[in-house]
Amino acid sequence: MTRCDDGWAGVGWDGWKDLEEVRRRLDAGADPEKWSGGRPLHRAAVFGSPEVVAELARRVADVDAVEYGAAALWEALMADRPDNARALVEAGADPWRRLIGGWSPGRLALAGPTPDLFPLPEGEPGLTDAEHAVAEEGRRLRAALGTFHYEGTGLACVAGIDADEAIRRLEATPADGEEMAELMGDPFAYDLEESLPFVGVTTVPGGCVVTQPWGYAPSMPGVHTRLSVGTVSYGLYANAKSGNQGSIARDGTIEGWDLHPGGAPDPESTSDEVLFSYVHRYNAVAYSCAYAGLRLPDARAVVGPPDVWVKLPQRDYWGH
Known part of the structure; x- marks a missing residue:
C-alpha cells in the first residue's frame, strides 16, 4: 500500500463522522x-457528518477548491x-459557481429530491422546460421501477423496436x-454455457428490453x-x-464500452450528460432504460416474467 503521511492514515468511511x-x-x-491524493473536505462531504464538514471547512484555504472538476459542495449534492x-x-x-458541464450545484439541485436546497437568487436561471422534463421522467421512472435486486443481471434497452422485431433481429x-421452468427454478445451478443462450424479451413504451437475470448475454457485442x-x-x-458495466451500440456499431451507468459525471461531461447522470445517480437500471428513451411502467421487463423467453442461436457473440 502507498504510505500515507498527511495525518489521515487509517480513517475509514465512518471515520469522517467522528468530529472528536x-x-x-x-x-x-x-x-x-x-488526504491520500485527494481532499479531506471532499471526502467528508460525501461520507462525513455536517459537524466534521464544518470543522474542515473552517481550516481550509478555499472551501470551493476543486478536485477533478468538482467542489466539495458538488460532491455533497x-x-x-x-x-x-x-x-x-x-x-x-x-452554490452558484459553475462547474462540470456549466452546471452550478444550486441549479443542478433543482432537478433533484431537494429542489429548495438553495434559494434561487434573482437573475439565476432555473431549469429549462427540456431539463425539467428529464428530471420529471427520471423521478417517474425510478418510482415505477422501485427497489429490487439486480446484481448479476444483463440488459439491452433498445429504442424504437418491439419484442417481435428484436427476436427477428436476433434470429x-x-x-x-x-x-425454462426448470432453469428459472435455480438458474445458478446450471453452467453459464447452458443458461447463457436464454433471454427474455418485453415490449415497453419507447422500445423493448432484452433481459437475463443471471448473466451478461444481452450486452454481448454480437x-x-x-x-x-x-x-x-x-x-x-x-x-x-466489478460493478455495473455499461455499453452503447448505435446502428450496428459499438460506440461505448466499459461505461459506468448510475455513476457521477466525468469532468469532461457535457451539460446534458451532467443532468442525466445526476437524475439517474445510483440507479444503473433506470439510467440504462432512460438512455434509450424507454418509459417502463414497472420492473417486469427487467426482473420478469418477460413477454417471451427465447433461445439465441449458437454463434460467436464476441466477434460482433
Whole structure:
C-alpha cells in the first residue's frame, strides 16, 4: 500500500463522522488540504457528518477548491447529503459557481429530491422546460421501477423496436416451456454455457428490453449490435465482482464500452450528460432504460416474467 503521511492514515468511511477524532488529528498536524491524493473536505462531504464538514471547512484555504472538476459542495449534492451541503454553504461555499458541464450545484439541485436546497437568487436561471422534463421522467421512472435486486443481471434497452422485431433481429427461437421452468427454478445451478443462450424479451413504451437475470448475454457485442441497427441500444451487466458495466451500440456499431451507468459525471461531461447522470445517480437500471428513451411502467421487463423467453442461436457473440 502507498504510505500515507498527511495525518489521515487509517480513517475509514465512518471515520469522517467522528468530529472528536477528526479534530484531534487536525490539531496534531493532519493536513486539511490533503488526504491520500485527494481532499479531506471532499471526502467528508460525501461520507462525513455536517459537524466534521464544518470543522474542515473552517481550516481550509478555499472551501470551493476543486478536485477533478468538482467542489466539495458538488460532491455533497451528488451523494444526496443535503445536510453536508447546507454546512458547506454556511461555511461560505458558493452554490452558484459553475462547474462540470456549466452546471452550478444550486441549479443542478433543482432537478433533484431537494429542489429548495438553495434559494434561487434573482437573475439565476432555473431549469429549462427540456431539463425539467428529464428530471420529471427520471423521478417517474425510478418510482415505477422501485427497489429490487439486480446484481448479476444483463440488459439491452433498445429504442424504437418491439419484442417481435428484436427476436427477428436476433434470429432467436421460442424457448421450451418446461426447460425454462426448470432453469428459472435455480438458474445458478446450471453452467453459464447452458443458461447463457436464454433471454427474455418485453415490449415497453419507447422500445423493448432484452433481459437475463443471471448473466451478461444481452450486452454481448454480437447481441447488442444486431439489436441496434437503425437505432440505439444501451447494454448493462451488473457484474457482482466489478460493478455495473455499461455499453452503447448505435446502428450496428459499438460506440461505448466499459461505461459506468448510475455513476457521477466525468469532468469532461457535457451539460446534458451532467443532468442525466445526476437524475439517474445510483440507479444503473433506470439510467440504462432512460438512455434509450424507454418509459417502463414497472420492473417486469427487467426482473420478469418477460413477454417471451427465447433461445439465441449458437454463434460467436464476441466477434460482433
